[in-house]
Amino acid sequence: MTDHSASSTESGDQGAGRRRRRRGKKQRPFWQELPILVVIAAVIAALLVNFVGRPYVIPSESMETTLHGCAGCTGDRIYVEKLSYYWGDPRPGDVVVFVGPSSSWNDTYKSTRSSNAVARGVQNFFSFFGLVPPDENDLVKRVIAVGGQTVQCCDPQGRVLVDGKPLDEPYATYTIPYTPGQPFGAGGGREFAPIKVPEGNLWVMGDNRNNSRDSRAHTRDELHGTVPVSNVRGKAVFKIWPPGRIGPVRSQDPQSK
Numbered sequence: 561m562t563d564h565s566a567s568s569t570e571s572g573d574q575g576a577g578r579r580r581r582r583r584g585k586k587q588r589p590f591w592q593e594l595p596i597l598v599v600i601a602a603v604i605a606a607l608l609v610n611f612v613g614r615p616y617v618i619p620s621e622s623m624e625t626t627l628h629g630c631a632g633c634t635g636d637r638i639y640v641e642k643l644s645y646y647w648g649d650p651r652p653g654d655v656v657v658f659v660g661p662s663s664s665w666n667d668t669y670k671s672t673r674s675s676n677a678v679a680r681g682v683q684n685f686f687s688f689f690g691l692v693p694p695d696e697n698d699l700v701k702r703v704i705a706v707g708g709q710t711v712q713c714c715d716p717q718g719r720v721l722v723d724g725k726p727l728d729e730p731y732a733t734y735t736i737p738y739t740p741g742q743p744f745g746a747g748g749g750r751e752f753a754p755i756k757v758p759e760g761n762l763w764v765m766g767d768n769r770n771n772s773r774d775s776r777a778h779t780r781d782e783l784h785g786t787v788p789v790s791n792v793r794g795k796a797v798f799k800i801w802p803p804g805r806i807g808p809v810r811s812q813d814p815q816s817k
Contacts, residue, residue, distance in 0.1 A: 622766030
């Protein structure tokens, strides 16, 4: 004969033990969990900022009217993603953020960091989490030509040529008419001699062609105005501020026709 009473007693004892163990695991107060949540959020933010993408501010008018940054305008905040260039290099038409690659690009840059060592350390710490801009001369331009291509200006219509073919650039803004024979930098001149872009480098120009200090202005430096792909921080994909200008930043290959 089976002893059902003993079996029931054992089951009851086991259930009571489980209930006691559950009661013994008291939930932590929120003030104890808050630091853990903050650390988790900080780690996630650091991973996103350093490996996925981060916001940048447009400080100049060199990309008008694609991106606003001129005096009297609200400087656009853009989101720059890094993922695209883990598996490939920038392509013609991409709007990229990059670090000034030589002294001629950086001669007017002034660090925004404090002269106080402690304050500077705090700024650098918060920059790692995307709360403070990085301490570097970040610039934004459009890729016009890539390694192995030859770029120059101009054809009879004042268009930029890559490998001898004129580009279709509807995004480019010219405020001064083209004058044949007028070199770049001379009262709105456009012309510059052919430059062969080294492999692994880019030729970049601002959309605001008469007011952009881009590759054309640095042809006498050691890189002949080109930018190493390794200096590129990412691809501008979205305008996130101000609210009235929220929307995508479009790539448009000028060599596609």
